[in-house]
Amino acid sequence: MRSYGQYCSVAKALDVIGDRWTLLIIRELLLQGPCRYTDLRNGLPGIATNLLSDRLRELEAADLVRREEAPPPVATTLFHLTEAGAQLEPVLDALGGWGIRYMAQPGEGDEFRSHWFAFPVSLFLHDGDPDGPPLSIELRTDSRPAVIEVSGGEVRTRLGPAPSTASPDLVLDGPPRLILGLLSAHLDPAQAQELGLTITGDPAILRRLQPVREVTAR
Numbered sequence: 001m002r003s004y005g006q007y008c009s010v011a012k013a014l015d016v017i018g019d020r021w022t023l024l025i026i027r028e029l030l031l032q033g034p035c036r037y038t039d040l041r042n043g044l045p046g047i048a049t050n051l052l053s054d055r056l057r058e059l060e061a062a063d064l065v066r067r068e069e070a071p072p073p074v075a076t077t078l079f080h081l082t083e084a085g086a087q088l089e090p091v092l093d094a095l096g097g098w099g100i101r102y103m104a105q106p107g108e109g110d111e112f113r114s115h116w117f118a119f120p121v122s123l124f125l126h127d128g129d130p131d132g133p134p135l136s137i138e139l140r141t142d143s144r145p146a147v148i149e150v151s152g153g154e155v156r157t158r159l160g161p162a163p164s165t166a167s168p169d170l171v172l173d174g175p176p177r178l179i180l181g182l183l184s185a186h187l188d189p190a191q192a193q194e195l196g197l198t199i200t201g202d203p204a205i206l207r208r209l210q211p212v213r214e215v216t217a218r
Contacts, residue, residue, distance in 0.1 A: 016062045017088070021047055021055050023095070026081070026088050029065065031115045034078040045111040059085070097123050100184075103177065112176050114139065114146040118157040124184045125209040127153045135205055138168040141176050150209065170201035185210045 002019075004011040017023055021044065028043040029035055035043075040052060056079060059065035064085035068078045096119035103120075106112075117139055130153030137148040138161060145161045147168065162168040172179045174197035181187035182197065189203040 016064070019055065019058070021051065022059065023088075023092065025052070025055055025059065026064070026085060027092055027119075029079065029081045029085065030089055030092060031118050034068070034080045036076050036078060040079065043113055043115070045113075064088070093119065093122070096120065103180065106175075106177055112141060112143055114141060114143040115157075115159050117146050117148075117176075117179075120180055121148055121155065121157045121183065124180075125150075125155045127151075127155055127209060129208050132208060135170075135208070136162050136166070136168045137170045137172065137205075138162045139179055140171065140173040141179070155209065168201070169205055170199070170203060173198040173200070182206070183210075 003015045006012075017026070024044055024047075025040065028040055032039060032043065037052075040056075041047070041049070044052065056065060056067075060067065062084075063082055066080050066082050068080060070076055070078045100120060100123070125148065127150050134149070134151040136150070139146045139148065144159055146157055146159055147162050149156045149158065172182065174192075178187065178192050178195055178197040182189065182192040182199075182203070183206070185206075187195070189199055193199055
């Protein structure tokens with residue numbers, strides 16, 4: 001691990017987490033919880049196997065990640081965030097919010113994983129009616145489906161389809177940028193559908209979750 005050689009807390013932090021891929025490994029462990037090596041590889045498209053191994057060793061040495069030999073039936077090594085590693089969550093939240101400005105148009109060949117919805121969803125959506133009935137919104141892309149669950153003032157995102165025992169209140173099916181555009185209210189339903197998003201259900205339920213945009217008087 002290289003050092004900037006500066007007696008500054010920002011430089012000291014970057015000595016530990018400033019290398020390429022390091023914060024994305026932290027992202028995966030924050031979003032997925034304890035992970036097998038293969039889980040991390042699947043959530044980090046483009047990383048070389050030897051580089052992932054090197055980064056994990058560095059994070060362990062810095063006491064940000066620990067490994068656990070899980071007993072049967074799992075019977076494999078699981079990687080966990082330590083308490084110090086979990087304290088990076090606000091840093092990832094801040095970076096995710098700041099980086100949204102660069103997501104208007106995906107780069108050619110950009111990969112996507114459904115659990116990555118969790119960061120923008122937590123930024124865009126807040127339950128404006130905590131006493132209202134529970135809601136579920138299924139998000140379908142070329143990756144695995146994900147579901148936004150709203151209940152009691154909380155908005156959560158999880159991987160997988162909506163339960164077979166209950167149909168989702170709203171299904172958004174299409175490219176991630178259109179789903180995010182609609183959720184963030186940068187696109188209205190008609191615009192999103194015109195661009196190729198399939199909407200099943202009443203998109204008006206999003207009004208409960210989206211922030212009211214202030215109109216500046218002229």
